[in-house]
Amino acid sequence: MSESQTLTADASCTVESKKGFSKILGLGSLLAVAVGLVVSQGVMVLMLQGAGIAGLGFIIPLAIGFLLALTYVFSFSELSLMIPRAGSLSSYTEVSIGHFPAILAVFSGYVVVAMFALSAELLLVDFIIEKIYPGVFPPMTLGFGLLGVFTVLNLMGIDIFAKLQSALAFIMVVVLLLLGLSAVGGFANPHPAGIELTADWNPLGAGVISLVALAIWGYVGAEFVCPLVEDAKDPERNIPRSMIIGVSIIFVTIAIYCLGALFYIPADELAASPLPHYDFAKAVFGDTGLIFLAVAAITATCSTVNTSLAAIPRMLYGMAQNGQAFPQLKKCLPGTNTPWVAVLFVAAITGLPMIFMGDNPDAIGLLLISAAIAWLIAYIITHINVMVLRKRYPDLKRPYKTPFYPLPQIFGIAGMVYAIYYASPAPELSGQIFGAAGIVLAVVSVIAIFWVKVVMKKPLFKPEPIEKALNAE
Incomplete structure (x- = not known):
């Protein structure tokens, strides 16, 4: 290690290594990220509830959701390879439509989602393990314990993350496919x-x-491979492939999983159950299925938390590099290139809602759908970025170009606006869901306006020159 790389923990990653992060993530590791964040316990619950509401007809919205997922995959692939920065969406947006939407997109679509969705995920694992093994763990100790373990493991470096993620994603997908295929074939019962x-x-x-x-909640998150672009081997090939293969695997897995459940559980029971994956596993395998479910639940939660603690801190690191967040967020540990302040920040905001909602399982659905709204807003901004940059910089080198441009972007924006409009599964919940999402987005907007105008002293919507992102150290 050179003298310039031997620094204190207060040094930034870009100073520690002028070439950026270590190139150690291959296609398999990136695919594990794309699949591992998406297939969570929240997805396992919501997809079965959707199958209960619509029966076999749920394949229609599932297929439309898959097509919408491909649109955001195309847009993120084009942007991440054109501007290969760890900051991901903030880096793309600041050169497209300005700093205010850049901050809003990342904080609403990722940091706020971490508060909502990761908290719900950790609460779910506590609830499901308590139901399977009553009294084994005191309330919330498993959720907080997993959060602590994966925080420490991510601080140890991206190579540890990659090994864990590949194993977790493989186990999780295999378990879900075995459950679904066993149910469809009636092999166990x-x-x-x-x-x-x-x-x-x-x-x-x-x-x-x-x-x-x-x-569409069953597909959001595959783009978490993009903040890892500086850690990726052969990113021009592996970034798009990992996301396209990932959402395709997810579509097949969810379809088989939901079909299998409909063979065993009456649709109205699936729709009404707060833990339908528990009912499903028990119906297929009896009490033995509960062990099966415990493995699926824990691996799904661990995979989601592990991916989030790797990708979101790197987004914040990139924002700090751009001056869009506190400079402390770009501090890295020597030797591992891990943005440790950002990792601890994401862990802290994930644990906060658990403290206030830990004994309220009904809050999980509200948390997940509110998170989905914020996430879809970030996707809409991503599609706009592609269209604006295509017009402003038509001759810029693009290692990956969206096929059939601009149809995927137009379809993606329209579909996601529609999805936001119909985000509430029940009219009586609309006020709570849109109220929670609206309050959080309003707070983020106020903070973003203050930061851009007072701290950065820049216009809200003035794009930065593309050269700033392309030539950044």
Whole structure:
């Protein structure tokens, strides 16, 4: 290690290594990130509830959600390879539509989502393990324990993260596929009498399209490979492939998983159950299935938390490099290139909602759907970035270009606006969901305006020259 690389923990990653992060993540590791964050316990619950609401007809919003996921994959692939920075969305947006939307996009779409979705994920693992093994763990100790363990492991470096993530994602997908295929085939227990799948395959009729908002939650997060672009081997090949293969695996896995559940659980019971994956595993395998479910639940939660603690801190690191966040967030540990302040910050904001909502399982659905709204806003901004930069810099080198441009961006924006409009699964919850999301977005907007105008002393919507992002150290 050179003298310039032997620094104190207060040094930034870019000073420690002028070439950036270590190039150690191959296609397999990136694919594990794309799959591992998306397939969470929250997804396991919401997808089964959607199948309960629409029956076999849930395949329609599931397929539309897959197409919408491909649109954001195309946009993120183009942007991340054109501007290969750890900051990801903030780096793309500041040169497209300015610093204010850059800060808003990252904080609303990722930092706030970490507060909502990761908290819900850790609460879910506590609830499901308590239901399977009552009294084994005191309340919330498992959730906080997992958060602490993966915080420490991510501080140890990206190579540790990669090894863990590959194993977790593989176990999780295999377990879900085994559960779904065993249920479809009736290999463990015979299909119960009285459940007729095709009698009313789509009870919602044309209204099934309104479930796109729920279905798309099964695909959000594959773009978490993009903040790892500086850690990736052969990113021009592996970044797009990992996301495209990832969302395709997710589509097949979720479809089989939901189909299997409909063979064993009446649709109305699936829709009403707060823990439908518990009911599903027990119906297929009996009490043995609860062990099966415990493995799936813990690996899903560990995979989601592990990915988030690797990717979101690197987004914050990139924002700090751009002056869009506190400079402390770009401090790195010597030897590992880990942005340790950012990792601890994400861990802290994840644990905060758990303290206030730890004994309220009904809060999980509210947390997840509010997170989905914030996430979709970030995707809309991403599509706008592609269209603006295509017009402003038509001759700029783009290692990856969106196929059939601009149709994916137009379809993606329209579909995500529609999904936000129908985000609430029940009219009585609309006020709570949009109220929670609105308050958080309003707070983030106020902070972003203050930061850009007072701290950065720059216009809210004036784009930075593209050269700033391309030539940044």
